Amino acid sequence: MLAVHFGAGNIGRGFIGALLSKAGYQTVFVDVNGELIDQINERSKYTVELAGSEDSFEVTNISGINSVTNQEDVAAMIAKADLITTAVGPHILPMVAPVIAEGLKERTESVNVIACENMIGGSDLLKEHVLEHLGAEKSRVAQLTGFPNAAVDRIVPDQTHEDKLKVTVEPYFEWVVDSTDIKGEKPEIAGLTLVEDLTPYIERKLFTVNTGHAAAAYLGDYYGHQTIHQAMSDSRILSKIKGALHESGDVLIKKYGFTKEAHGKYIETILSRFANPDLSDEVTRVGRAPIRKLGPKDRLVRPAVEYIDWNKEIPTHLVEVIAAVLVYKQDQDPEAVELQSLIKEQGYKGALQEISQLSEDHPLLNAVEKQM
Ligand SMILES: NC(=O)c1ccc[n+]([C@@H]2O[C@H](COP(=O)([O-])OP(=O)(O)OC[C@H]3O[C@@H](n4cnc5c(N)ncnc54)[C@H](O)[C@@H]3O)[C@@H](O)[C@H]2O)c1
Numbered sequence: 001m002l003a004v005h006f007g008a009g010n011i012g013r014g015f016i017g018a019l020l021s022k023a024g025y026q027t028v029f030v031d032v033n034g035e036l037i038d039q040i041n042e043r044s045k046y047t048v049e050l051a052g053s054e055d056s057f058e059v060t061n062i063s064g065i066n067s068v069t070n071q072e073d074v075a076a077m078i079a080k081a082d083l084i085t086t087a088v089g090p091h092i093l094p095m096v097a098p099v100i101a102e103g104l105k106e107r108t109e110s111v112n113v114i115a116c117e118n119m120i121g122g123s124d125l126l127k128e129h130v131l132e133h134l135g136a137e138k139s140r141v142a143q144l145t146g147f148p149n150a151a152v153d154r155i156v157p158d159q160t161h162e163d164k165l166k167v168t169v170e171p172y173f174e175w176v177v178d179s180t181d182i183k184g185e186k187p188e189i190a191g192l193t194l195v196e197d198l199t200p201y202i203e204r205k206l207f208t209v210n211t212g213h214a215a216a217a218y219l220g221d222y223y224g225h226q227t228i229h230q231a232m233s234d235s236r237i238l239s240k241i242k243g244a245l246h247e248s249g250d251v252l253i254k255k256y257g258f259t260k261e262a263h264g265k266y267i268e269t270i271l272s273r274f275a276n277p278d279l280s281d282e283v284t285r286v287g288r289a290p291i292r293k294l295g296p297k298d299r300l301v302r303p304a305v306e307y308i309d310w311n312k313e314i315p316t317h318l319v320e321v322i323a324a325v326l327v328y329k330q331d332q333d334p335e336a337v338e339l340q341s342l343i344k345e346q347g348y349k350g351a352l353q354e355i356s357q358l359s360e361d362h363p364l365l366n367a368v369e370k371q372m
């Protein structure tokens with residue numbers, strides 16, 4: 001069995017690639033980072049280490065293709081793969097779409113393409129971009145190819161090791177895939193859960209793990225901390241993170257009927273994962289791409305808007321986190337720089353309105369403006 005995985009980064013190597021290899025796939029990593037790909041091809045294996053334990057394992061049966069120099073080879077692999085996955089970041093999906101389309105054109109058998117990105121409808125979005133490149137072959141390829149959406153959860157911080165392929169990950173993981181959009185045989189991968197309705201899973205994950213993580217990152221940065229662990233150890237911040245998670249949790253409980261007890265336990269598990277002393281996760285990684293994170297369907301604005309819709313009240317903690325995003329300054333992060341220049345031109349409210357696509361008189365915009 002052959003899997004083609006786009007993105008040999010933290011999640012690619014530390015999570016998806018590792019599960020694919022354990023499930024018996026020969027995994028071809030596709031990446032624009034030539035150094036990483038050369039190392040994968042030289043060694044054909046790498047080590048995944050579980051943070052906080054002595055446990056580690058080898059990921060084997062792998063090779064790599066540099067997609068900057070070898071687009072044709074990538075398309076040829078896509079044409080014969082049994083499974084295609086991505087973990088490149090939502091903004092990169094349009095860039096990998098043309099080569100995926102090129103390979104899919106050559107196929108006569110069904111295949112599934114799973115975008116493992118932190119967003120709602122990641123595979124749907126990738127499908128839209130892939131189909132744009134198909135011309136007359138569009139409907140045939142759409143018939144043959146499944147694009148099931150997915151939720152992926154495992155904290156894999158940015159890290160440097162002497163061994164460039166080695167990756168340290170938290171022990172916890174969850175990979176949930178929508179079974180209703182799968183074409184052909186369902187992939188059998190230990191650790192991958194197939195569900196018929198992904199929405200409660202992806203929303204619970206994005207609006208708890210990622211909402212809480214964003215709160216820790218932006219408030220952490222505001223209070224002068226470098227890592228999520230430091231932010232979690234600051235009682236001023238911890239109480240605000242909990243407040244934000246109770247606000248997003250209120251909406252999740254109302255929408256999906258989770259019991260308060262079960263959701264409370266889920267929140268506690270997530271908080272303990274953030275506080276893991278064996279993971280050093282920089283606030284700059286977790287806070288990366290703040291414009292994406294202020295998007296209408298993303299981890300902060302969406303639960304805040306839904307909280308207002310359900311309760312006719314302002315979610316004060318989420319508002320505080322959104323305000324912290326607006327004052328987040330980070331020269332190395334292109335979206336943080338762009339956000340600040342948008343704020344310079346349009347003010348806090350104008351910039352937030354443009355990014356979040358809320359109406360001018362939306363109560364969330366006024367609440368955030370008051371907070372600034
Ligand atoms: N790290 C985590 O804790 C985590 C957890 C769950 C989900 N995710 C999601 O997984 C995705 C990847 O995140 P990450 O943390 O692994 O990022 P990362 O930066 O470590 O890895 C991304 C990889 O994609 C590669 N890439 C960039 N452009 C490419 C292209 N055009 N073609 C092929 N490869 C390309 C990069 O070189 C890099 O190796 C994101 O959507 C993220 O939200 C991350």
Ligand SMILES: O=P(O)(O)OC[C@@H](O)[C@@H](O)[C@H](O)[C@H](O)CO
Pocket residue numbers: 118152153154155156209210213214285286287288289
């Ligand atoms: O990857 P992002 O930028 O969407 O979000 C940053 C982190 O919150 C994220 O990578 C988490 O570590 C991950 O979602 C945990 O499963």
